[in-house]
Amino acid sequence: MTTTPDLAGTTRTDVAASARGLTKTYGHDDNVVHALRGVDLDVPAGRFTAIMGPSGSGKSTLMHCLAGLDAATSGSISVAGRDLAGMDDTALTLFRREHIGFVFQAFNLLPMLTAGQNILLPLELSGRPVDRERYDSVVAVLGLADRLGHLPSQLSGGQQQRVAIARALVTQPAIVFADEPTGNLDSEASAEVLGHLRRSVRELGMTVVMVTHELDAAAYADDVVVIHDGAISAHLTEPTHDELVVALRRTVATS
Template sequence: MTSTFTNPPGPAPSAGTAPPAALATEVTKVYGSGDAAVHALRGVTVGFARGAFTAIMGPSGSGKSTLMHCLAGLDTVGGGRIMLGDAEITGMNDRQLTLLRRERIGFVFQAFNLLPTLTAEQNILLPSQLAGRKPDRAWFDQVIDVVGLRDRLDHRPNELSGGQQQRVACARALVSRPEVIFADEPTGNLDSSSSAEVLGFLRTSVREMGQTIVMVTHDPVAASYADRVVFLRDGAIVTELHGPTPDTVLDRLKSLGG
């Protein structure tokens, strides 16, 4: 089965239109072999427009995290192609993928992945330092104030709550202004107020700064901050939703058995 969805409808692209920020074409992924084989992705084709906020949803085991990991170069594909802008990442070696992820991609995962010996500020600025980029201090200050970390910058991860550690991870992804931010349950460990603040800033970064965000989530409220929601079931994209609300997302999930 092949599933094909592209970008939201709009004006016909001109000859000079930039390619999608990320694009999967006929992507397959199988774990295991023989009777134990699990077909995580089944010929998925989907594009993610630049300057847009897309959520990926589906029932447990639908392939949503696998798709994001393949798009981000964190996992290999069994077949098909993955493009990040004009770069085909499915043909890259480990060193090339490492540089790509460091210089062009931002990540936020439910596991915070913070270095325990570094302060919050040092963790946030680490990707920029590794890429040899000088941070934009005005943007850094804006990120810090929105996610509420001003009085925690000199604290190490073990001195922060789980929610505060996730805010550090969000700020780390945003501060370098990557081409794409891949977020896996980015507010999963935050209370409702902090979640709304972080999601609101992600939304603002898309609308005002042109950031591109691809987010896996199970939360209809979080998905409602996106421009578009793509739904997977059994390794294939089965539908999508534009201009989502919590209620329309929940209704669509219920129809999928999620």
């Protein structure tokens, strides 16, 4: 597990990513948009966290800042015990390559490569050796053993997304960010992919942060962060479906 300073300045070993006083604004003067408004958040290590909220709530902006894809206007962010604000563009690119995995709506698989080749591509690009035990474990957890020789065009949407997840996991990142990973899938394939994401946390010890606006998707997570108008309105642990509904209703009622 990683270590991250907490609010009192002591060291915690159960936090994969942390934000303090995080703000993000776009535009200037009368056209300014406050996407994030002083967000404080700890992402627990070794758990599946969902960030949910309506369109325009700031959930994707929060993920992009935590993942180092977008610079915050103010506040601090640490991932795997490292302060992202202290890195220049080159250092940040290298850090993301080594410590952060990404899964997006668009599977972004190379069509001329097999599933197995797509999974190993990040390791080849970075010149890192293949940990065959890790590769086999990821493939097994995601149920891809009999699909490794298939091209993306020969796979269903759910299978392609599982290949994309395996590609993110095989490098053993400190944290994996998934941005609406089931947005292009039907309900059956979505349930399949979400189940495999949860298995990757349970069986591989991964930390997964998923952005979603779907209640059914968030129900697969261990922790759910509800964001509205750039601020966190609820942070639930092991929520039931009914608790999620209540939290969302309260968010709407106070908006």
